[in-house]
Amino acid sequence: MPERKLNPKDIMVPLGYKIDVFAKGLTTPINLTFTEKGEMLVADSGITDGNGKVLKLTEQGFTVIADGFNPPLTGITEYEGNIYVAHRRYVTIIQPDGTKKDIIEGLPSNGDHHNNRVVFGPDGKMYFGQGTATNSGVVGKDNSWVKEHPFFHDYPGGRITLNGEDFQTSSFLDDFPERTTTTGAYVPFGVPTYPGKVVGGIVRASGSILRANPDGSELELIAWGLRNPFRLRFDRYDRLFAANHGIDVRGSRPVANSPDEFQWIQPGVWYGFPDFTGGLPVTMPQFKPEGKPQPTFLLAKHPMQPPHPVATFPAHSAAMGFSFNENPSFGPIGDAFVAEFGANDPITTGGKPLPGVGHRVSRIDMSTGQVHSFALNQSGLPASLTNGGGFERPIDAVFGADNALYIVDFGLFAGEGAVPKTGVIWKVTREI
Numbered sequence: 001m002p003e004r005k006l007n008p009k010d011i012m013v014p015l016g017y018k019i020d021v022f023a024k025g026l027t028t029p030i031n032l033t034f035t036e037k038g039e040m041l042v043a044d045s046g047i048t049d050g051n052g053k054v055l056k057l058t059e060q061g062f063t064v065i066a067d068g069f070n071p072p073l074t075g076i077t078e079y080e081g082n083i084y085v086a087h088r089r090y091v092t093i094i095q096p097d098g099t100k101k102d103i104i105e106g107l108p109s110n111g112d113h114h115n116n117r118v119v120f121g122p123d124g125k126m127y128f129g130q131g132t133a134t135n136s137g138v139v140g141k142d143n144s145w146v147k148e149h150p151f152f153h154d155y156p157g158g159r160i161t162l163n164g165e166d167f168q169t170s171s172f173l174d175d176f177p178e179r180t181t182t183t184g185a186y187v188p189f190g191v192p193t194y195p196g197k198v199v200g201g202i203v204r205a206s207g208s209i210l211r212a213n214p215d216g217s218e219l220e221l222i223a224w225g226l227r228n229p230f231r232l233r234f235d236r237y238d239r240l241f242a243a244n245h246g247i248d249v250r251g252s253r254p255v256a257n258s259p260d261e262f263q264w265i266q267p268g269v270w271y272g273f274p275d276f277t278g279g280l281p282v283t284m285p286q287f288k289p290e291g292k293p294q295p296t297f298l299l300a301k302h303p304m305q306p307p308h309p310v311a312t313f314p315a316h317s318a319a320m321g322f323s324f325n326e327n328p329s330f331g332p333i334g335d336a337f338v339a340e341f342g343a344n345d346p347i348t349t350g351g352k353p354l355p356g357v358g359h360r361v362s363r364i365d366m367s368t369g370q371v372h373s374f375a376l377n378q379s380g381l382p383a384s385l386t387n388g389g390g391f392e393r394p395i396d397a398v399f400g401a402d403n404a405l406y407i408v409d410f411g412l413f414a415g416e417g418a419v420p421k422t423g424v425i426w427k428v429t430r431e432i
Contacts, residue, residue, distance in 0.1 A: 004412055004422040007389025011426075013375045019428045022406065026055075026062065026423030031075040031117055031321060032398045032408045040400075041083065042408070046071035048420050052087050054094065066094045075117020075231070079126075079214060084118040086128060091118060091216060103216030108133065108204055110149040113228040113245075117321075122238045125211050127222065129229030129242060132207040136282075137274030137298050139189040140169050140252035151188045157205030157224030158270065161300040162186065164195030167252035183252065185274070185298040196300065207273050209242065209265050225271035225306060226263070231321045231396075235366075236334060240265040241310070243319040243338060246277055249289050249352075253298075255282050256289040260319040261309035262336065262364060272306030274298050279308030311369045314357040316343035321396030324366075327403045330430050336364040337374060337405060339394035342382060356380050359391050361407055375407065375428060384412055392422070404429045 008019045030045040039056055046052030052073030055062040069087035077084045083094040091104040107115040113131020121127055133154045134143060145152065166184045184193030201224075204210070208224040209232070229242040242265050246258035258277040275282055275297045282295040313319050318341035325331050342358030360376040377383060377390040384392060396408035404427050411422035 004392075004419075004424070005383065005387065005389040006424065008426070010378055010383065010388040010390035011375055012378055013428060016431055017375075017428055018431050019375060019426055021424060022427040023057075023062070023425040024423075025421045026411070026425070027420040028410055028418050029395075029408050029423040029425065030073065030410065031396050032406055032425065033076055033078060034398070034400060035078045035083075038401055041065075041076055041078070042425070043073050043076045043085070045410075046073050046087075048418050052085075054083060054085060066098070066100060068100070072114060074114055077118045077120070079118075079120050082214075084126065086115055086117050088114050091115070091126075091128070091212075104212060104219060106204070108152075108155055108206055110152045111145055111154075111206075112143065113207075116228075116230050117232070119232045119234065120214075121211075121234055121240065125213060126216075127209060127211050127232055127240060129226065129232055129244075130204070130206065130208045130210055131228035131230070132226075132273065135251040136247045136253040136255055136295075137185045138167050138252045139183055139187075140167065142251040143189070146189050153188050154186050154206040154274075155204070156186060156199055156201045157203075157208050157221050158201035158303055160186070160199050160201070160303070162193050162195070162197045162199065163297055163300045164193050164197060165296060165298060166192045169252055207271075209240075222267050223265055223269045223271065225269075225273045225276075225303070227273045229263075229265075230319075232265070233322060233324065235324050235336075236326065241322075241336070243322055244271070244309075245318060246315055247274075247282075248316075249292075253295060254289045254292050255287050255295050256292075257286050257315050258282075259309075259315055260313035260317045262311040262313070262319065262322075262338070263307070263309050266307075270303040270306055275302060276306045278312050279306055309369075310366070311364045311371050313338075313340065313362070313371060317358040318342055318344075319362075320394070321398070321408065323397050323399050323405075325399065327399070330399075330403055330405070331363070332365065334366050336366060337397045337399075338362050338364060338371075339397040339407060341393050341395050341410065359394065361391075361394055361397055361405075375426075391426075392424075 028045040031043040044053040052069030053067040073087040111133025116129040209222040228245040244261040247255040322338040340358040393410035407426040409424040412419040
């Protein structure tokens with residue numbers, strides 16, 4: 001099993017800042033949060049052992065306070081004494097006495113992406129992102145979950161009319177042995193469509209932002225047309241923002257050079273998936289993968305012209321957790337500090353090697369939308385590729401009451417799996 005080498009000096013931070021290891025030996029930490037009492041909670045995604053967990057930092061180290069959550073556990077939040085846990089298909093609360101209660105279930109998370117961390121708005125309601133089932137609207141060979149969920153697919157948030165474009169796939173299911181299968185958009189694998197086919201919208205839509213009361217009641221759709229709004233957060237002006245992942249170069253409808261997005265989420269807005277990326281149509285030449293067809297529109301008519309993102313990240317950056325700075329001594333007030341997980345090459349990059357993006361923490365100047373690298377390995381690459389001791393997979397960035405920035409690093413991967421006990425929490429402070 002690979003060991004994690006750690007050396008904060010391998011990470012570049014701006015002059016006047018210092019980065020240190022705060023905690024190590026964690027397993028797939030995916031999210032960090034602080035309770036109203038100032039206690040640090042960390043979520044273990046559970047992908048290494050099938051058991052999502054919530055940990056609390058005590059004088060004896062991190063202690064599991066609840067487990068048994070469906071992997072991946074994607075985030076935790078404390079609100080009015082309850083800990084809200086987002087895990088595959090469910091939102092569950094851990095009550096003050098330690099008992100667990102499912103308050104939302106049956107979310108459409110059987111595919112590539114899942115329901116994500118809950119946040120609470122100024123209206124006292126919970127908000128969370130729900131990812132899509134597929135890469136770009138069509139079920140194909142890149143979706144390994146089809147064998148277990150053969151009828152699952154993407155679901156729109158509003159009534160749509162399809163162009164009727166279908167895709168030919170050499171089948172990989174026992175029910176379709178040794179022959180080519182035809183699959184359309186927003187339908188199960190092996191189901192063709194036709195021009196003018198109408199698909200009705202649902203509340204629990206793929207690629208959406210959902211809202212509910214704190215007890216899970218009155219679930220409603222706020223916005224849709226996102227691919228994977230992995231993390232949400234309200235800013236000091238009560239505006240809701242999302243880090244949304246771009247489309248990969250894989251599957252039946254690959255799209256190249258699709259950026260990650262930082263989107264201002266507004267009610268009733270359609271954000272473009274599956275026909276736009278970064279506010280631009282996928283029919284533009286820059287989105288054509290090498291040796292593959294130019295992507296065409298899946299929808300015959302678009303709900304609206306989608307907005308351009310507040311900021312974009314290069315394709316495969318994998319923008320994840322973020323926080324807004326409220327401390328003038330740390331940096332510009334209101335700027336967003338974003339953890340970038342990095343590419344899962346060559347699976348998501350169309351066979352190309354790792355691009356020099358991600359694996360860092362960036363700062364978004366919210367007055368201009370410009371993205372600046374804030375903390376980055378000297379090599380610009382994940383530490384494991386250079387035998388370095390810096391970042392591997394940053395996945396969350398959270399400010400503490402001590403005005404320090406805590407960066408959650410998911411840890412090492414070996415083969416196709418994550419390596420237990422290689423997760424790290426880094427701490428960035430301002431040297432005055």
